[in-house]
Amino acid sequence: xxxxxxxxxxxxxxxxxxxxxxxxxxxxxxxxxxxxxxxxxxxxxxxxxxxxxxxxxxxxxxxxxxxxxxxxxxxxxxxxxxxxxxxxxxxxxxxxxxx
Numbered sequence: 225x226x227x228x229x230x231x232x233x234x235x236x237x238x239x240x241x242x243x244x245x246x247x248x249x250x251x252x253x254x255x256x257x258x259x260x261x262x263x264x265x266x267x268x269x270x271x272x273x274x275x276x277x278x279x280x281x282x283x284x285x286x287x288x289x290x291x292x293x294x295x296x297x298x299x300x301x302x303x304x305x306x307x308x309x310x311x312x313x314x315x316x317x318x319x320x321x322x323x
């Protein structure tokens with residue numbers, strides 16, 4: 225298993241530093257059937273290196289991915305963050321059978 229933090233993985237893959245997230249949850253999208261955690265929580269879980277984010281339905285939701293590009297008021301591109309986390313999840317064997 226990879227010992228590199230999720231934050232470092234995201235920075236290296238995208239240049240996006242999740243530490244910019246202020247936990248304001250302005251990024252929240254209307255909850256959909258594919259979401260099991262709020263989008264803001266996905267970013268916060270990345271900050272806290274919570275590997276459960278790699279297995280969340282929210283991360284694997286294509287509808288949320290499509291809607292996430294323009295949601296952060298702090299300048300984070302949440303879409304890029306999600307794509308980097310998906311790539312890491314695949315590397316670590318978290319790929320969902322439904323996806």
